[in-house]
Amino acid sequence: MKIEILGTAASEGIPAPFCECRICREAAKRRGKNIRTRASIMLSEKHKVDLPPDTFLHSLRRGRPFSRVEHLFVTHSHADHFYPESLRLRLEDFAHIESPRPLHIYGSETIHGLAQDILGSPLPKRFLFHRVELFQSFTAGDIDVLPVKASHRANELCLNYAFMFRGKGLLQAFDTGWYEQDTWDALAGMMLDAAIIECTAGKIEEPPAAHLGVKALIEMRSKLVEQGTLRPHARIIATHFSHFGGMLHEELEEVLAPSGIEVAYDGMILEI
Ligand SMILES: [Zn+2]
Ligand SMILES: [Zn+2]
Ligand SMILES: [Zn+2]
Structure with a gap:
């Protein structure tokens, strides 16, 4: 399974457009892997997680459009993950697609409502919404999917x-704090090959409940391996960084490398 990491930042991006902090100033100077757009990942050409406000930039950078995406999995309604205005760009006037197939959108009822606010109700025929039931697996094209509960917002199902595809598996774990027991239980024994886990809070020792930092990420990896969610040598990739975590790309690499955790950058591609 080919995985493409399109963006690796939290809500403000790095460097944040109105920020003068050390991370943002230094990232603007160093550029390269320190320039981070809002988080999204692709699995093969047909499956995408989240629709951030940087979708146009992501298509420019990868040099090809998202017209072949048939399945969009939305994590939650924060604007860095779901910017529903962008759905409009897949309507007939803006997207000339040879034999267009509907875009299947998976998410909570909150996401459905936001999509309807932009596109109308019922949704136009180029879109098909599927309300995800927690811990109920489903099939999306050739991929099997298990949605679990992220620990992120009190008033919204995040x-x-x-994802499982031809015997290979990936856990997508942003945005979330430490999982609750029902999520740990649902993930036990899956023996996945890779996990892309958030590290929003960077070096902050006591991160907010909605996110993980370096310390919590390393603990999370250990627990995922211990309970058989991940194979012992699964690839672990940290993502979803914020300036408030206080770490540049090179600093994250230095701290995470001893634990065998890779640091994601925009445009990173991995094969599992
Ligand atoms: Zn986020
Ligand atoms: Zn900043
Ligand atoms: Zn969020």
């Missing part, structure tokens, strides 16, 4: 997804 999701992470485990």
